[in-house]
Amino acid sequence: MSSRPSDTGPGRPPTQAGPPPTRIDNPAPGGAPGSGPSAPGGSSAGKPPVAGTPTAAEYYAANRGGGLFSEAVSQRLGSRIAVFAHKHRLTPTVLSVLNLGLGVLTSFIVIAAAGPVADGRIWAPLIGLIALVGWQVAYAFDCSDGQLARVTGQASPAGGRFDVLCDVAVQASLVSALAATAHAQEPDTPAWLLAAFAATWMVNLVTSVMQGGDQAASMVTSTSLPIRVVKLVRDYGAVIALAGAVLLVAPQLAVWFVGLFTLINGGFLAASIAFTGRAALKP
Template structure:
């Protein structure tokens, strides 16, 4: 009996891979501006280069985790300075770019796997927990005469992230199941993307550029935490109404 082998993966140049990715992007609706215009583009370049080299999406996920961990450890262990802020911001944003690249590489290779998607979400959750914990540790260690309530900001920010991430993912799953598996596209809007910048991980990564002025950084960090809470409240109310109407 002759067993047919799987067809070989297509051989693409870097330019061909970049071109193909233009037609294999996630929906633009409800996408923050940095993620849409900067991070996905950087991720596409990384995905195309990785495809040509024969790398796997899980390798890119591991690189993303490693870069993010470098930034987190630096925040926890090193006294804040301007050079540290640049290092941390670059590490976090590079990790974010690789986080976008793994999914795009999976689409270039013909589709992702359940274990790859699971690993990606696990890394995202651990990364965010560690990053906000690192901010609390840094503030406690290196900012003198700091009011105790300021140390609650990372807890507030982390709670807002968990509610936003899991609330929106579960909402999308429930609405998709109700719609027979079709994604719920709500329309493309540049204004909406700009309004969503406070909940964009890229905005948080850029905020670490202010780490050389710790108190200024904490003010900006606190504003982002407050805005994330407000977005959460809006999401929860809107989602409750959406699911109640199903």
């Protein structure tokens, strides 16, 4: 199993050749987060479920990459959540629900506090800390559901669809929270910029989910460290960490975050169209 990150989106892990996946875990912002697709039958690459009680190392070994930050932080935290979940007989779907609940709740708090933070009625670092921790822990749950499903043989088509829908809901709420903060901090923020930010982020999420099975492709296949560092702008764990840090330290810069990732996601979308179109024209 390769841990090479693809460039289908922040945190979108590489897919492997073979049958289409039955469970797709963790689409990323502007791409797909997390631990990626699992093989038919519920375990990675068609291997049987791990016998006995799997360790955190075994869960982590089943991760689907996702980029330097996601592999170093989110996937490792997810593997420990998977150990806890297995011990307490929690299913991957329960972990998907926890991702959904925590991610959307965190975004709702940020949205509700956007105006009061801008007016100085609420201490900005408090909301920033909630965002930073809440989104990261939600993403760790998103990583853990795929690890648990693959290692214990609980993957299913319905579980995969449910996981993707939860991811879409969390990311829609996250985009709304960032847009609300940007507008509250800078009321003159152009409506077209906020619309473009949401559109490019979510469209890239959709194209990322499409990159499963025999549709998988990577524009940049190098696994060198400099390339992986550059790809941090497409690593979901790194992106939401940066978003949380902005809200924690300087929420007035939220509009710059929105503008930057509109360019990044829009540029990636355009490059993906060109890359895919070129491939489609080949005989």
